[in-house]
Every structure is written in C-alpha cells, then in structure tokens.
Amino acid sequence: xxxxxxxxxxxxxxxxxxxxxxxxxxxxxxxxxxxxxxxxxxxxxxxxxxxxxxxxxxxxxxxxxxxxxxxxxxxxxxxxxxxxxxxxxxxxxxxxxxxxxxxxxxxxxxxxxxxxxxxxxxxxxxxxxxxxxxxxxxxxxxxxxxxxxxxxxxxxxxxxxxxxxxxxxxxxxxxxxxxxxxxxxxxxxxxxxxxxxxxxxxxxxxxxxxxxxxxxxxxxxxxxxxxxxxxxxxxxxxxxxxxxxxxxxxxxxxxxxxxxxxxxxxxxxxxxxxxxxxxxxxxxxxxxxxxxxxxxxxxxxxxxxxxxxxxxxxxxxxxxxxxxxxxxxxxxxxxxxxxxxxxxxxxxxxxx
Amino acid sequence: xxxxxxxxxxxxxxxxxxxxxxxxxxxxxxxxxxxxxxxxxxxxxxxxxxxxxxxxxxxxxxxxxxxxxxxxxxxxxxxxxxxxxxxxxxxxxxxxxxxxxxxxxxxxxxxxxxxxxxxxxxxxxxxxxxxxxxxxxxxxxxxxxxxxxxxxxxxxxxxxxxxxxxxxxxxxxxxxxxxxxxxxxxxxxxxxxxxxxxxxxxxxxxxxxxxxxxxxxxxxxxxxxxxxxxxxxxxxxxxxxxxxxxxxxxxxxxxxxxxxxxxxxxxxxxxxxxxxxxxxxxxxxxxxxxxxx
Numbered sequence: 001x002x003x004x005x006x007x008x009x010x011x012x013x014x015x016x017x018x019x020x021x022x023x024x025x026x027x028x029x030x031x032x033x034x035x036x037x038x039x040x041x042x043x044x045x046x047x048x049x050x051x052x053x054x055x056x057x058x059x060x061x062x063x064x065x066x067x068x069x070x071x072x073x074x075x076x077x078x079x080x081x082x083x084x085x086x087x088x089x090x091x092x093x094x095x096x097x098x099x100x101x102x103x104x105x106x107x108x109x110x111x112x113x114x115x116x117x118x119x120x121x122x123x124x125x126x127x128x129x130x131x132x133x134x135x136x137x138x139x140x141x142x143x144x145x146x147x148x149x150x151x152x153x154x155x156x157x158x159x160x161x162x163x164x165x166x167x168x169x170x171x172x173x174x175x176x177x178x179x180x181x182x183x184x185x186x187x188x189x190x191x192x193x194x195x196x197x198x199x200x201x202x203x204x205x206x207x208x209x210x211x212x213x214x215x216x217x218x219x220x221x222x223x224x225x226x227x228x229x230x231x232x233x234x235x236x237x238x239x240x241x242x243x244x245x246x247x248x249x250x251x252x253x254x255x256x257x258x259x260x261x262x263x264x265x266x267x268x269x270x271x272x273x274x275x276x277x278x279x280x281x282x283x284x285x286x287x288x289x290x291x292x293x294x295x296x297x298x299x300x301x302x303x304x305x306x307x308x309x310x311x312x313x314x315x316x317x318x319x320x321x322x323x324x325x326x327x328x329x330x331x332x333x334x335x336x337x338x339x340x341x342x343x344x345x346x347x348x349x350x351x352x
Numbered sequence: 353x354x355x356x357x358x359x360x361x362x363x364x365x366x367x368x369x370x371x372x373x374x375x376x377x378x379x380x381x382x383x384x385x386x387x388x389x390x391x392x393x394x395x396x397x398x399x400x401x402x403x404x405x406x407x408x409x410x411x412x413x414x415x416x417x418x419x420x421x422x423x424x425x426x427x428x429x430x431x432x433x434x435x436x437x438x439x440x441x442x443x444x445x446x447x448x449x450x451x452x453x454x455x456x457x458x459x460x461x462x463x464x465x466x467x468x469x470x471x472x473x474x475x476x477x478x479x480x481x482x483x484x485x486x487x488x489x490x491x492x493x494x495x496x497x498x499x500x501x502x503x504x505x506x507x508x509x510x511x512x513x514x515x516x517x518x519x520x521x522x523x524x525x526x527x528x529x530x531x532x533x534x535x536x537x538x539x540x541x542x543x544x545x546x547x548x549x550x551x552x553x554x555x556x557x558x559x560x561x562x563x564x565x566x567x568x569x570x571x572x573x574x575x576x577x578x579x580x581x582x583x584x585x586x587x588x589x590x591x592x593x594x595x596x597x598x599x600x601x602x603x604x605x606x607x608x609x610x611x612x613x614x615x616x617x618x619x620x621x622x623x624x625x626x627x628x629x630x631x632x633x634x635x636x637x638x639x640x641x642x643x644x645x
Contacts, residue, residue, distance in 0.1 A: 134622075
C-alpha cells in the first residue's frame with residue numbers, strides 16, 4: 001500500500017518539477033512553438049495550456065469521476081474571472097481581499113446552484129446547469145451597473161496586482177503560477193478520488209441505486225463533488241485573469257463548456273492524466289492552428305482546403321468526432337480498442 | 353392595450369420558431385434518446401442555403417426568388433440532417449453518450465465552417481415587401497411576418513400530428529417513443545424511423561431558419577446556437593418526447609420572454625425564461641406534460 005502511494009506521488013512530482021524549469025531553457029522546438037521556450041510568447045501559451053489542463057481536470061471530476069453531465073461548468077470559471085476582475089477594477093479592492101471574496105463566491109455559488117440542480121438527474125440536470133450558466137452569460141452581456149463591461153469585456157486594474165505578476169518581463173512568474181495551479185488541481189483531484197467520499201463518487205457513477213441501498217445519500221456526495229470541482233474552476237478563472245490581464249465574454253458562453261467536454265473526451269474520460277493532457281493539447285492546437293492559418297504553407301493551398309483550415313474550431317471539431325469514433329477511450333486509453341466502462345456507466349446514468 | 357397585443361403576437365411568433373426547432377429535438381430525444389446538439393447547425397445550414405440561393409438568383413423577381421430560396425433551405429436542411437443520421441449517428445447505434453458527443457463536435461465544426469466560408473458578419477436576407485409592412489389589429493401595428501410564423505408553426509404542428517396519428521410510420525415512431533425494444537422485437541426495422549425523424553426534424557429546423565431570416569432580416573453563423581439554447585429549455589419544460597407539451601411550452605416561453613423584456617427591463621426576458629425552467633423542473637421534474645422518456 002505504502003509503495004503504491006509513493007509511486008503515485010513520484011510521477012506527478014517528477015513531471016511538474018521538470019516543467020518548472022521550462023522558463024530557464026533557451027531551446028527552440030521548431031513547428032511546436034513559434035519561439036524558444038524561455039520567450040514570453042511561448043511561456044504565455046504554455047501557461048494557458050496548463051490553466052485549461054487544470055480546468056479540464058476539474059470538469060472530469062464531476063463528469064468522469066462522479067458521472068454528472070453538467071453543461072454549466074463555464075459559469076464557475078467565469079465567476080472566478082469576472083468577480084476577481086470587478087473587485088479589483090470597479091470596487092478598487094486590494095489583491096488579497098479580492099482573492100478572499102472570489103474564493104467565498106467560488107464556494108457559495110456552486111453550493112446554492114448545485115443544491116438546486118442536483119434535485120434532478122440525468123438529462124434534466126444537464127439542462128438546468130446549462131440554463132444557470134446561460135443566465136450568468138446573459139448577466140455578463142447585460143452589463144449591470146457597468147460592472148462587467150458587456151460585450152467589450154473588462155481590463156484588470158494593474159496597479160492593484162503584485163508587481164511580480166505584471167508585465168511581459170514577468171511572464172515566467174505567471175507561468176509558474178499556472179503550473180502551480182495545474183499541479184495543485186492534479187494533487188487535489190488525486191487525493192479526492194482516492195479518499196473515501198471519492199470512492200462513493202465513483203460508486204455513484206457506476207450505480208447510484210446501489211449506493212442508496214447501502215444506506216448512503218448520493219445527493220450529499222454529488223453536491224460535495226460539484227462544489228469541489230466548481231471551486232477549483234473558480235480558482236482557475238483567477239489564474240486565467242492574471243494571465244490575460246482582463247475578462248472577456250467568451251468564457252461565459254455555453255460553447256466554452258462544450259469545449260471543456262471536448263478536451264476531457266479527447267484526453268480520456270475518468271482519467272487524471274488524460275483530462276489534463278486533453279486540456280493542454282486542445283489549447284495548444286487551438287492556438288497553433290490559428291497561427292498556422294496565417295502562415296505561408298496554408299495560404300498557398302487551394303481555397304477548398306484553405307478556408308476550413310483557417311478555422312481552428314472546424315479542425316478540432318472534426319478531430320473530436322474522429323476520436324469519438326476511433327479512440328473511444330480518449331488519448332489516455334489509446335491502443336485499447338474496447339469501449340471503456342466509464343462511458344457505458346454514464347449512458348446508463350443518463351437514462352435513469 | 354395595443355402594446356400588449358403587439359407583445360403577445362410577437363411572443364407567439366417567437367414561440368412558433370422555438371416550437372419548430374424544439375419539435376424535432378423532442379421527437380429525436382423521445383425516439384432515440386439522443387440530445388441533438390447539432391440541431392442548431394441544421395437551422396443555420398438551412399438558413400444559409402436560403403440566403404445563398406436568393407443571392408444567386410439576382411435577376412429573378414423577389415417573390416419567386418424568396419420562395420425558391422425557402423424551398424432550397426428546407427431541402428438542404430432535411431438532406432443534411434438525414435445524412436448526419438446515416439453517417440454519424442447510425443454507426444454509434446446504442447451508444448447514446450457517444451452520439452451526443454458527435455453532435456457536439458458537429459455543432460462546433462459546422463458553425464466554424466460556415467464562419468470560414470461566409471465570414472462572421474451578418475448577411476442581409478431579402479424578403480417580399482409585404483412581410484415588412486404592418487397590419488393593424490385592435491390599434492396595434494403588427495409586422496406581417498409574425499402571422500406567417502404563427503401560421504407556419506400551426507401547419508407544421510397539425511401536419512406532424514396527422515403524420516404521427518394517421519400513418520404507419522407515425523405509428524412506428526409513437527410506439528418507438530413508448531418502448532423501442534418492443535417495436536424491434538415485433539420485427540420492425542426501427543432504424544428507418546430514426547432517419548425519418550432526423551430528416552423531419554432537420555426540415556422543421558430549416559423552416560425555423562428561413563423564418564428567423566425573415567424575423568431578423570439577416571443571417572449570421574451564431575443564429576442556430578443562440579436559438580438552440582431556448583429550444584432546449586422549451587423541450588425540457590414541455591417534457592421530452594411530447595409534441596403537444598413542446599407546443600404549449602414554446603408558446604409560454606415566447607410570451608414570457610416578450611412580456612418580461614418589455615414590462616421589466618430589456619434582457620430580463622431571457623433570465624425569466626431560465627427562472628421558469630428552474631421552477632418547472634423543481635416542481636415537476638418530468639416537465640409539464642409528464643411524459644419524460
């Protein structure tokens with residue numbers, strides 16, 4: 001048992017530890033990145049990949065590990081982005097008080113909305129979460145008290161941030177923050193799913209009725225998983241805000257939750273490394289396909305090929321369909337042709 | 353009073369569009385257990401097919417051009433939906449989660465492709481002048497396109513109802529919604545009904561696309577996605593798999609949205625619809641009609 005625990009801790013430590021040295025490397029990786037690893041542009045992209053990797057993992061906690069298909073995860077990420085940004089810029093709060101307030105929102109919001117939406121299950125749960133997220137999105141677009149900036153988005157007030165997190169020169173610090181976020185999410189998810197409530201989450205995914213027959217209340221455990229995942233997503237929103245220096249409306253939309261679903265399924269539902277990798281690869285591909293569309297190699301193609309290739313989302317959408325068809329378990333289970341049990345269980349959960 | 357009449361008729365027109373999208377969604381979910389995220393893409397494709405046909409028929413007088421465009425929109429929407437069922441949904445038979453995921457991917461890819469080809473900007477859609485004028489009812493000046501929307505939705509509702517009640521395929525579809533395995537056990541190939549339901553849903557969505565072209569006067573790639581979310585809400589409030597429940601909830605949602613937008617404040621209509629969904633689901637988790645599949 002102990003040897004198992006040590007091995008479980010060693011691999012992530014080695015991986016995240018190695019990633020911490022990336023800003024010190026003056027190495028060019030042609031095609032993969034535009035410039036060498038220690039330049040701000042590449043570090044910014046890597047940091048974005050890590051934030052979305054962590055975020056995908058928080059989504060996998062409710063979708064893959066607890067079997068709850070939520071279409072509203074974007075709401076909690078967006079709450080982190082917008083609440084922190086409004087507290088800094090519009091209310092002129094200091095950095096620490098605004099962080100504390102965002103954390104409070106990150107716990108209370110999913111607690112209230114989760115308590116309501118978990119009263120229904122399956123498809124109805126998916127729809128209620130979608131509706132709540134849509135309400136959040138409408139609110140942001142509606143721009144109450146001119147707080148959210150509406151369609152324009154909202155820039156952060158830099159003077160309220162610690163100096164080490166501001167400016168292009170400090171991108172490496174932001175990269176470390178993003179890395180710390182991804183590592184923390186990974187550690188917390190690893191710890192949570194192997195704890196005793198974590199086992200019950202997976203039991204709920206496998207067979208909720210049996211959990212009930214055993215005398216446990218699935219509702220409380222589902223709410224626990226929902227609040228934990230949403231809180232971690234809110235934390236991701238804060239890191240995203242620091243990284244981008246402002247809030248934009250696209251993180252509030254239903255499409256954003258759908259892209260999280262795409263990340264998790266491409267990587268591997270119900271796996272830790274898979275979801276993380278899915279988020280990282282999706283973000284990287286989205287960015288690099290966007291860069292590539294302006295490149296000479298693409299613009300010299302005939303227009304039948306060029307036009308679709310200019311839209312990263314088209315390429316990723318098609319890639320996603322191919323993964324669903326041919327790699328049913330996602331990248332984490334590549335090589336294993338059998339359809340993973342996770343999807344079978346989720347399907348049964350949806351029909352109840 | 354005249355404002356109230358105008359709001360009511362406009363709300364009904366909006367509800368008519370929601371019904372056209374939601375009816376297909378509801379039938380597909382009822383029969384196949386697939387929540388079709390690509391339904392908004394059917395609408396967008398149909399609406400763009402109409403605009404494209406219209407723009408290619410430059411010399412033709414407006415009315416035939418408009419009608420030809422509408423017919424092309426419906427045909428393309430129906431064929432696209434049927435092809436999606438045949439090539440993307442059918443191979444994943446009995447894997448509902450994967451089917452839903454494929455429709456998600458398709459929805460993202462289609463919107464991106466349409467954006468790539470015709471750009472992100474709204475395109476103006478030409479419609480006969482009569483549709484843009486108003487008729488005066490009880491002192492309210494009501495744009496004529498509202499009537500077309502309401503009448504079309506009523507015709508589609510009656511036609512679908514007649515199809516489901518009076519024809520053999522309608523019988524198979526209704527039986528399939530009730531108990532699919534029993535239909536299969538009786539030796540009926542229910543998969544043909546799947547393609548049919550997808551094609552019908554695609555045509556209904558394309559009708560909504562054509563009508564939305566008239567209602568808004570323009571078309572843009574995000575149209576399908578934004579209407580789809582309200583159609584989802586309509587379907588869930590009405591009870592998945594029930595056509596009459598869908599029609600009733602489409603009317604309620606359209607009216608609530610219009611009234612709240614005018615009497616409370618603009619933008620509040622959308623929020624109140626979401627609130628309505630929350631209340632209905634918590635009070636009656638199976639939707640208004642109670643026939644949760």
